[in-house]
Amino acid sequence: MRYTAFTSYDIVLLAQGLGVSLALFLATTIIGLFIGSVWAVIRFYRVPVLTQLVTALAELLKNSPVLVQLFLVFFGLPAFAKFNVTPVEAAVITLSGNTAAFVFVIAVSAIESIGRDQIEAARVFGLSRWQILRRIIAPQAMAFAIGPLTGLLVNQLQVTSLISVIGVVDLTKMGNILNLRTLKPFIVWAIVGALYYVMAKLIAFAGAVLEKRLRAHTAWKGL
Amino acid sequence: MISARGVRKSFGAATVLDGIDLDVHGGEVVSILGSSGSGKSTLIRCMNGLEKLDGGRITIDDFDVSRQKELTEARKRSATVFQLFNLYPHMTAVQNVALAPVEVLKTPRKQAEAEARALLDSVGLSARADAFPSQLSGGQRQRVGICRALAMKPRYLLLDEITSALDPEMTADVLGILAKLAREGTTMVFVTHEIEFARTISSRIVFLDKGQLVVDLPTAEFFAADGGLAMPRIAQFLSKMRKD
Ligand SMILES: Nc1ncnc2c1ncn2[C@@H]1O[C@H](COP(=O)(O)OP(=O)(O)OP(=O)(O)O)[C@@H](O)[C@H]1O
Ligand SMILES: [Mg+2]
Numbered sequence: 411m412r413y414t415a416f417t418s419y420d421i422v423l424l425a426q427g428l429g430v431s432l433a434l435f436l437a438t439t440i441i442g443l444f445i446g447s448v449w450a451v452i453r454f455y456r457v458p459v460l461t462q463l464v465t466a467l468a469e470l471l472k473n474s475p476v477l478v479q480l481f482l483v484f485f486g487l488p489a490f491a492k493f494n495v496t497p498v499e500a501a502v503i504t505l506s507g508n509t510a511a512f513v514f515v516i517a518v519s520a521i522e523s524i525g526r527d528q529i530e531a532a533r534v535f536g537l538s539r540w541q542i543l544r545r546i547i548a549p550q551a552m553a554f555a556i557g558p559l560t561g562l563l564v565n566q567l568q569v570t571s572l573i574s575v576i577g578v579v580d581l582t583k584m585g586n587i588l589n590l591r592t593l594k595p596f597i598v599w600a601i602v603g604a605l606y607y608v609m610a611k612l613i614a615f616a617g618a619v620l621e622k623r624l625r626a627h628t629a630w631k632g633l
Numbered sequence: 634m635i636s637a638r639g640v641r642k643s644f645g646a647a648t649v650l651d652g653i654d655l656d657v658h659g660g661e662v663v664s665i666l667g668s669s670g671s672g673k674s675t676l677i678r679c680m681n682g683l684e685k686l687d688g689g690r691i692t693i694d695d696f697d698v699s700r701q702k703e704l705t706e707a708r709k710r711s712a713t714v715f716q717l718f719n720l721y722p723h724m725t726a727v728q729n730v731a732l733a734p735v736e737v738l739k740t741p742r743k744q745a746e747a748e749a750r751a752l753l754d755s756v757g758l759s760a761r762a763d764a765f766p767s768q769l770s771g772g773q774r775q776r777v778g779i780c781r782a783l784a785m786k787p788r789y790l791l792l793d794e795i796t797s798a799l800d801p802e803m804t805a806d807v808l809g810i811l812a813k814l815a816r817e818g819t820t821m822v823f824v825t826h827e828i829e830f831a832r833t834i835s836s837r838i839v840f841l842d843k844g845q846l847v848v849d850l851p852t853a854e855f856f857a858a859d860g861g862l863a864m865p866r867i868a869q870f871l872s873k874m875r876k877d
Contacts, residue, residue: 525722527715527717527719528719528720528721528722530683530715530719531713531715531719531720531721531781532721532732532733533682533683534681534682534683534708534712534713535708535712535732535733535737535781535785536705536708536709536733536737536785537732537733537736537737541736541737545732545736546721549723550722550723553723
């Protein structure tokens with residue numbers, strides 16, 4: 411392979427990689443938030459069997475390496491279930507599941523942090539379990555969870571870089587390609603690292619703004 | 634009518650309510666006295682369905698609180714004021730008061746909030762209607778708690794030591810509101826350590842001891858030398874309460 415110096419087109423390549431990483435991050439975050447919240451609601455209602463199932467699944471997902479999960483989905487699923495997955499599909503499935511597991515844990519502890527006495531009051535006044543979840547628990551749990559969730563998402567952004575190993579051309583993979591072509595690892599990886607850093611800071615900033623708004627909205631001093 | 638028949642409740646091996654029979658008719662104020670741990674709060678929590686009975690039956694206007702379907706109706710007819718207020722911390726006073734009318738009685742929000750403001754006004758809280766619980770004093774919080782109960786237009790008010798977390802001045806405020814409600818004919822089950830106050834507003838006094846209902850007497854008889862006071866257990870309790 412012939413190696414060459416940087417060209418202005420490399421900026422487009424990096425932007426492409428960045429776009430792929432961001433898209434994957436956003437998609438898996440939305441799916442993960444949704445699934446993790448649904449699991450937490452299942453647990454809140456103590457649905458028999460399902461509760462044990464989602465709790466065990468979350469335990470498995472958060473206590474095994476994401477890379478192993480990724481291999482399991484990408485190589486294992488086709489071999490086991492004759493079910494072919496593209497690298498992007500495997501990445502979406504794995505990262506969504508992983509995010510969901512941690513969202514579940516955060517949501518469960520946020521729900522449990524809400525004082526029992528106000529929930530008893532709501533029950534006595536005849537509110538249904540769903541009304542209590544929606545009107546009493548969710549708004550307070552949200553304010554409680556936003557900090558840990560921001561931390562989680564900053565971390566999940568970094569985790570997306572793992573998908574480069576199964577051939578998804580994300581920011582890390584693009585860095586790899588540029589590195590092999592230019593043989594300037596210090597410059598390439600410094601730029602790639604800086605791009606992740608800026609994205610992480612943006613997520614943290616958005617989280618902080620949201621947290622401030624959630625708490626200011628209630629003028630409520632918290633837990 | 635609230636009616637309890639042979640109500641039993643245990644926590645593990647400890648029997649906390651041991652065959653309670655009690656009727657509370659419309660318009661009555663029934664005070665429940667008894668020393669700490671005698672089961673007063675547990676009895677209230679059985680009436681509003683927060684505890685499952687281990688035996689016997691409680692009905693509110695003939696709706697059995699032990700049956701899930703009837704409990705909903707029973708809860709619409711009774712409202713509880715809590716010792717530690719149990720307000721929703723993320724909602725303003727008005728929102729606290731209007732929540733159950735909107736969600737349970739399906740009152741339109743505008744109307745529910747207007748009614749909530751009128752109630753808060755009636756207990757001297759019009760200026761604090763948009764404050765959050767954390768911004769209110771204990772006495773103000775309990776007044777919100779009372780409004781929250783009244784907003785459901787309940788036939789029966791269940792009150793469990795609603796002034797015991799308040800200082801004397803705030804206690805006087807809150808008791809003043811209860812006295813007014815009693816004069817207006819509100820039916821109340823009133824657990825309290827405020828003996829003298831109970832004496833002024835109650836139609837009947839009930840005395841619990843170790844989970845048993847020892848006496849159930851009209852107020853005058855309860856405090857008469859040849860009535861309740863003739864019972865050593867009650868005389869001892871009253872003299873101890875008056876010393877504190
Ligand atoms: N959830 C519970 N689990 C175990 N024991 C309980 C529970 N709730 C109450 N008890 C016990 O039941 C007994 C009666 O409690 P209860 O709260 O009804 O008393 P009380 O008459 O309201 O007392 P106080 O005047 O101190 O409020 C006490 O011995 C208490 O320890
Ligand atoms: Mg008590």
